[in-house]
Amino acid sequence: MRLHELNVREIAAGVRARKFSAVEVFDDCLDRSVACEGKVAALITTTVDVGRSQARRIDERLSKGEDPGPLAGVPVVLKDNMCTRGVRTTAGSRILGDWAPPYDATVWRLLQEAGAVLLGKANMDEFAMGNTTSTSAFGPTANPWDLTRVPGGSSGGSAAVVSAGYVPFSLGSDTGGSIRQPASYCGICGLKPTYGMVSRYGLIAYGSSLDQIGPFTRNVEDMALVMGILARQDPRDSTSTCGTRGECFSKLSDGMKGKRVALVRDFKEFTLDQGIAEAMKKTIAALESAGAEMVEVSLPTVGRYAVACYYAIAASEAHTNLARFDGVRYGYTVDSSTGLKDMFQEVRSFGFGGEVKSRIIAGTCLTEPVRSEQYYVAATRVRTLIAREFSEAFQNADCILQPVTPSLAPKIGEADEDAMKGYESDLYTLPVNMAGLPGYSFFTGHYDAGLGLPVGLQLVGPRWSDGELLNMGFALEKALGAPVIAKAGL
Amino acid sequence: MKLDSDAVRAIALEGRLSLTDAELAGAVRYINNFLEMVDRFKELDLTNVEPFAFAESVECPLREDVVGVFPNGKEILAARSTGTGPAFTVPRIMGE
Numbered sequence: 001m002r003l004h005e006l007n008v009r010e011i012a013a014g015v016r017a018r019k020f021s022a023v024e025v026f027d028d029c030l031d032r033s034v035a036c037e038g039k040v041a042a043l044i045t046t047t048v049d050v051g052r053s054q055a056r057r058i059d060e061r062l063s064k065g066e067d068p069g070p071l072a073g074v075p076v077v078l079k080d081n082m083c084t085r086g087v088r089t090t091a092g093s094r095i096l097g098d099w100a101p102p103y104d105a106t107v108w109r110l111l112q113e114a115g116a117v118l119l120g121k122a123n124m125d126e127f128a129m130g131n132t133t134s135t136s137a138f139g140p141t142a143n144p145w146d147l148t149r150v151p152g153g154s155s156g157g158s159a160a161v162v163s164a165g166y167v168p169f170s171l172g173s174d175t176g177g178s179i180r181q182p183a184s185y186c187g188i189c190g191l192k193p194t195y196g197m198v199s200r201y202g203l204i205a206y207g208s209s210l211d212q213i214g215p216f217t218r219n220v221e222d223m224a225l226v227m228g229i230l231a232r233q234d235p236r237d238s239t240s241t242c243g244t245r246g247e248c249f250s251k252l253s254d255g256m257k258g259k260r261v262a263l264v265r266d267f268k269e270f271t272l273d274q275g276i277a278e279a280m281k282k283t284i285a286a287l288e289s290a291g292a293e294m295v296e297v298s299l300p301t302v303g304r305y306a307v308a309c310y311y312a313i314a315a316s317e318a319h320t321n322l323a324r325f326d327g328v329r330y331g332y333t334v335d336s337s338t339g340l341k342d343m344f345q346e347v348r349s350f351g352f353g354g355e356v357k358s359r360i361i362a363g364t365c366l367t368e369p370v371r372s373e374q375y376y377v378a379a380t381r382v383r384t385l386i387a388r389e390f391s392e393a394f395q396n397a398d399c400i401l402q403p404v405t406p407s408l409a410p411k412i413g414e415a416d417e418d419a420m421k422g423y424e425s426d427l428y429t430l431p432v433n434m435a436g437l438p439g440y441s442f443f444t445g446h447y448d449a450g451l452g453l454p455v456g457l458q459l460v461g462p463r464w465s466d467g468e469l470l471n472m473g474f475a476l477e478k479a480l481g482a483p484v485i486a487k488a489g490l
Numbered sequence: 491m492k493l494d495s496d497a498v499r500a501i502a503l504e505g506r507l508s509l510t511d512a513e514l515a516g517a518v519r520y521i522n523n524f525l526e527m528v529d530r531f532k533e534l535d536l537t538n539v540e541p542f543a544f545a546e547s548v549e550c551p552l553r554e555d556v557v558g559v560f561p562n563g564k565e566i567l568a569a570r571s572t573g574t575g576p577a578f579t580v581p582r583i584m585g586e
Binding site: 085099100101102103209233235236238239240241301304305307308309311312315319323326327328329330331332333336337338339340341343344345346348349352354357358360361362363364365366368374375377378379380381382383384385387418419420423434436 | 542
């Protein structure tokens with residue numbers, strides 16, 4: 001077995017025991033990424049010098065008898081909307097040019113303190129707006145299981161690098177499904193933590209009341225290990241309310257006896273691809289065998305209004321957050337001799353791609369005084385109903401089992417003419433963000449009808465039930481099997 | 491009510507975006523489909539429903555309100571797009 005095939009715990013244990021060096025691990029992962037990158041195109045920036053120098057420092061610390069931490073020498077890739085001091089950070093957009101942040105995102109600081117080393121920054125839909133990774137200014141990423149298909153998005157690059165074996169874990173961000181959907185398409189594990197569990201300081205904002213950072217891994221134990229490092233309160237993010245709840249990741253338990261797992265009655269009328277419907281049946285059988293009780297809950301407001309509510313809020317927040325990209329403080333700029341307004345317009349019109357412009361226009365439209373009450377404020381009231389509906393559902397269930405998407409990964413370029421139809425496919429993921437809940441996307445196996453594509457499902461729980469979701473994921477992984485590395489066209 | 495191309499162009503300008511004719515045609519289609527989608531809210535009685543504020547019932551922890559020095563001031567200024575010296579420089583504003 002080559003070093004890049006090892007998981008997070010195996011690499012950290014091997015480096016700490018000096019069975020192999022952090023530099024050897026980094027170089028083998030780098031070799032794998034170089035071999036695959038021509039086909040997968042998952043990275044915007046490969047950090048060869050930064051990463052190797054960090055790996056060298058880990059080895060030096062070990063040679064002095066120091067402990068570099070629980071992620072000693074483990075290579076990681078970060079979605080390119082997380083600030084990395086001195087390393088280009090683009091958010092998948094050309095408007096930031098070669099901007100290198102003067103500070104680290106809190107998540108990257110925590111990973112460095114735990115001994116992780118940076119292999120690169122992952123491709124993503126521009127400013128995290130999209131679900132295919134095709135709106136990136138750097139071109140599309142391919143699904144490592146089928147290079148003609150999308151890896152999902154917006155964290156498609158982060159999912160592809162773990163699926164293809166560049167690194168054993170990566171970080172993505174999830175505003176409406178951007179971790180869970182690509183995890184599902186790429187056949188790996190992805191956690192969208194409870195809103196407030198992980199600091200967003202240094203994350204380039206899209207929808208601030210919805211954005212949450214979380215990990216991708218190839219097994220649930222690695223997920224728990226990484227979450228144990230990331231889940232902590234950060235005084236630099238006032239929405240960070242984790243407290244000591246990160247301790248829930250310290251030990252996994254696969255006991256399912258007496259757990260009530262719910263199916264959503266209102267989702268039954270929606271069509272699912274055969275592979276996903278079969279995965280639902282297989283997973284229900286596995287849960288029942290493990291001792292869980294299947295129940296039903298009702299989410300009628302979610303089923304009918306969640307998509308409209310989400311896009312109204314996300315576009316409104318995006319239009320505000322993206323106002324800061326003006327060509328003055330960082331990134332791309334133009335000659336400003338004709339005045340400030342012209343400069344703003346020129347910079348933004350050239351710098352932003354089509355999807356981002358569309359959402360800025362939608363957000364501007366919905367928040368204008370003449371329409372604000374009718375649309376934006378109405379959406380925030382609908383959101384209250386959605387959050388209440390989930391709270392009531394969790395009176396009768398410990399978690400909800402549901403699809404991540406209605407269909408398997410589509411072909412690259414197979415987008416709907418009508419963007420709203422594409423938005424409808426996010427129905428299963430985005431209500432989770434609106435209520436600030438955790439959602440764990442897990443691998444169930446491969447669909448064999450000529451595709452071989454992986455199929456993922458998700459567990460959704462009450463706020464702060466992240467550890468409990470991983471416990472259930474642990475039981476399911478034992479029953480259904482853990483993800484494996486994709487060939488990525490090699 | 492559907493928005494025409496003049497209205498959409500004006501909204502885009504408020505968002506500091508100028509659109510080509512092709513972009514404008516796409517934006518008109520997009521924004522009208524978007525408004526049709528969010529018009530669904532009219533089916534609901536939202537009287538007495540509070541706007542959603544924050545998922546957590548406890549108050550957000552705030553830092554002490556004291557002035558501090560950001561440690562990387564020089565790096566921040568070095569990363570700017572325009573201007574030199576110890577400040578950001580913006581183009582002419584008066585008369586805009």
